[in-house]
Amino acid sequence: MKNKVKQLAAAFLIAVAIIVSVHPEPVSAAPSAPNNLYFVQWAKSDFTSFRVRFTTKQYVSGVQYRLTLTNGKTDFLSSHWDGPFSSGTTLTMTFYDFSNNRVRHGYVRTYRYTSSGRRVYSNWSNAVHISPSPVKNKVKASIVSSKSTNVRLKWNTIYGCHGYNIYVTTNPAGKWYWNQSTRESSTATSAILKTYKGSKLKPYTTYYVRVASRRKRHGVFCKIWFPSTSFWNCRFKLTK
DSSP, X not given: OHHHHHHHHHHHHHHBOOOOOOOSSOOOSOOOOOOOOEEEEESSTTSSOEEEEEEOSSOEEEEEEEEEETTSOEEEEOOOEEEEEOTTOEEEEEEOSOOXXXXXXXXXXXXXXXXXXXXXXXXXXXXXXXXXXXXXXXXXXXXXXXXXXXXXXXXXXXXXXXXXXXXXXXXXXXXXXXXXXXOSOTTOOEEEEOEETTEEOOBTOEEEEEEEEOOEETTEEOOOOOSSTTOOSEEEEBOO
């Protein structure tokens, strides 16, 4: 944990993008809650590290970050990162080396110091959705039978997700085609591929598969981010 905190501290200090001015005096009134926290990108292709960002809308003395699991349990609470930060300061935080099999929500809150040195916090910000998908070595493809061109896919569970979407392509740098969705359960971790773009799978063709976790929030499916637009977590070729 000490190494993780050190990494987070270093990432945070590097990520302070803009500091316009410094407020001359501590302010005792609690700042308002940030409402513009958003996911930036996966910092590693294995879904273990990621970045979030927000811009301050008022002077604050510092910030603190929190990650929760989908049941609301706190998974990580950062140290306090003192500024001060003026209004209009853009802050990017990189989280390193977290497990890649759980959906999380990220939050940030700001604070100010009173004249006695006590921190007065804002409420926590809007939630940012952080949903990993299965990594390349966790998705396996196998032929259903010698008499069939159907392919069975199996992958690891992403705890806290609401099922999976499966996309297929023959060119990962090009367009991806939705193939099917599993039932809305994180444990629905297998599927049968029978077709590609409406036709049977062809021999001697390399197919790339993207198994993407999906997650509902307030009844609506959230956007799922990938390490790159050409990301794939499985590929296979039929030999006959």
